[in-house]
Amino acid sequence: MGGISSHSAAERCAHRMGLYGCPLLLLLIGASVCWGECPCSDPALCQPIQDTRDFEVYVFYVGGKNWKFYDWAHVTTVALFAPYDPELMCYAHSKGARFVLKGDVPLKDIVDPDKRSAWIREKVKLAKAQYMDGINLDIEQIVFTDTPEYYALTALVKETTEAFHREIPGSQVTFDVAWSPKCIDIRCYNYTAIADLCDFLFVMSYDEQSQIWTECIAGANAPFNQTIIGYEQFINMSIDPKKLVMGVPWYGYDYRCLELTEDHKCKLEKKPFRGAECSDAVGSQVPYRSIMKNVNNSLTGRLWDDVQKAPFYNYKDAKGKIHQVWYDDPESISLKVAYIKTLGLRGVGMWHGDLLDYSDDPIAQQQTADMWKVLLP
Numbered sequence: 001m002g003g004i005s006s007h008s009a010a011e012r013c014a015h016r017m018g019l020y021g022c023p024l025l026l027l028l029i030g031a032s033v034c035w036g037e038c039p040c041s042d043p044a045l046c047q048p049i050q051d052t053r054d055f056e057v058y059v060f061y062v063g064g065k066n067w068k069f070y071d072w073a074h075v076t077t078v079a080l081f082a083p084y085d086p087e088l089m090c091y092a093h094s095k096g097a098r099f100v101l102k103g104d105v106p107l108k109d110i111v112d113p114d115k116r117s118a119w120i121r122e123k124v125k126l127a128k129a130q131y132m133d134g135i136n137l138d139i140e141q142i143v144f145t146d147t148p149e150y151y152a153l154t155a156l157v158k159e160t161t162e163a164f165h166r167e168i169p170g171s172q173v174t175f176d177v178a179w180s181p182k183c184i185d186i187r188c189y190n191y192t193a194i195a196d197l198c199d200f201l202f203v204m205s206y207d208e209q210s211q212i213w214t215e216c217i218a219g220a221n222a223p224f225n226q227t228i229i230g231y232e233q234f235i236n237m238s239i240d241p242k243k244l245v246m247g248v249p250w251y252g253y254d255y256r257c258l259e260l261t262e263d264h265k266c267k268l269e270k271k272p273f274r275g276a277e278c279s280d281a282v283g284s285q286v287p288y289r290s291i292m293k294n295v296n297n298s299l300t301g302r303l304w305d306d307v308q309k310a311p312f313y314n315y316k317d318a319k320g321k322i323h324q325v326w327y328d329d330p331e332s333i334s335l336k337v338a339y340i341k342t343l344g345l346r347g348v349g350m351w352h353g354d355l356l357d358y359s360d361d362p363i364a365q366q367q368t369a370d371m372w373k374v375l376l377p
């Protein structure tokens with residue numbers, strides 16, 4: 001995501017005014033009158049959202065217009081992981097939901113405090129120009145304890161939060177963390193400080209097979225026990241549960257099996273990841289909507305693993321190779337979501353909001369409605 005130049009401002013402006021394809025002069029006139037002008041029919045909708053709600057429902061948006069079908073009665077934040085859509089901004093604000101930027105930067109670039117400040121200033125400026133309500137820091141890089149990057153990351157979170165809170169009243173600064181604070185994928189961050197210094201952490205309780213330390217067999221994307229243990233670890237390092245939002249996956253993993261045993265163990269090809277011999281990187285991520293299209297035509301139909309508390313199925317591809325697909329559905333998600341209350345977490349969210357089938361097919365509509373409904377306590 002680049003900075004704001006007057007060129008991009010003019011473009012955005014032209015877009016708002018429907019001036020694309022018009023002569024340059026008109027474009028320039030448009031830019032001069034509408035830089036900073038609100039794109040919403042009601043100018044009040046360009047105000048940042050001020051109030052907080054008790055239960056957070058956090059949605060990552062990756063593109064398209066399916067946002068129209070989100071459960072807006074409950075959505076509290078939409079994180080923009082896609083090009084800016086002014087219509088979505090106006091709509092989110094009309095529903096009292098925050099609309100926040102994505103923030104990602106190579107940590108080696110912000111070890112220098114001046115460069116860090118410059119990066120933050122640019123993000124605040126972009127958020128203001130787009131009438132947005134904060135930022136989601138999605139820094140998933142390798143960090144070793146006690147390195148310059150380790151301290152720079154903590155400082156980044158502190159300074160970003162201070163700048164946004166100061167410049168955009170009511171704004172929200174959040175930070176994405178792996179399912180556990182125990183250096184997963186070599187993300188050895190100062191988790192207690194980071195949680196303290198931002199509004200809350202979005203816990204990515206998925207990709208939990210990113211480092212397979214035991215037998216190389218396919219497993220659930222977000223096994224129940226492992227997921228809950230992750231939250232206990234955050235809480236045990238004295239992070240306030242109200243600083244934690246539970247992220248659930250709306251996608252699964254499709255693994256090709258080297259061998260499938262009778263008790264459904266799918267042996268995986270080796271693929272080392274950050275120290276572990278095997279990983280989910282041998283699988284491919286599949287949207288819930290595709291899984292729902294395929295599960296009934298698979299070899300097995302939906303099966304349930306009572307240890308990991310997750311559904312899966314086996315199928316044969318066009319070349320005759322056996323695959324195993326692990327995913328989450330309302331049953332597995334509801335078990336995890338029940339722990340939001342037990343542990344006193346701040347809310348729920350998903351990666352990502354655009355993985356469901358929002359078509360008008362009645363079966364798909366029901367499945368989509370069920371996935372949204374199960375998020376609520």
Ligand SMILES: *[C@@H]1O[C@H](CO)[C@@H](O)[C@H](O)[C@H]1NC(C)=O
Pocket residue numbers: 154190192193
């Ligand atoms: C984490 O950051 C806090 C606040 O800056 C500091 O007091 C603490 O020593 C740090 N912990 C570690 C393990 O670096």
Ligand SMILES: *[C@@H]1O[C@H](CO)[C@@H](O)[C@H](O)[C@H]1NC(C)=O
Pocket residue numbers: 229230232233236
């Ligand atoms: C968290 O702390 C509690 C109380 O000390 C302990 O019973 C539990 O096993 C710990 N959980 C984890 C995952 O470390």
Ligand SMILES: *[C@@H]1O[C@H](CO)[C@@H](O)[C@H](O)[C@H]1NC(C)=O
Pocket residue numbers: 292293296363
């Ligand atoms: C698949 O089967 C289940 C269980 O019988 C059924 O509820 C569901 O509607 C079917 N899905 C589709 C896409 O037909």
Ligand SMILES: *[C@@H]1O[C@H](CO)[C@@H](O)[C@H](O)[C@H]1NC(C)=O
Pocket residue numbers: 225307308
């Ligand atoms: C899951 O956790 C429960 C409670 O701590 C324990 O009794 C059970 O054995 C665990 N299951 C697995 C598969 O680890």
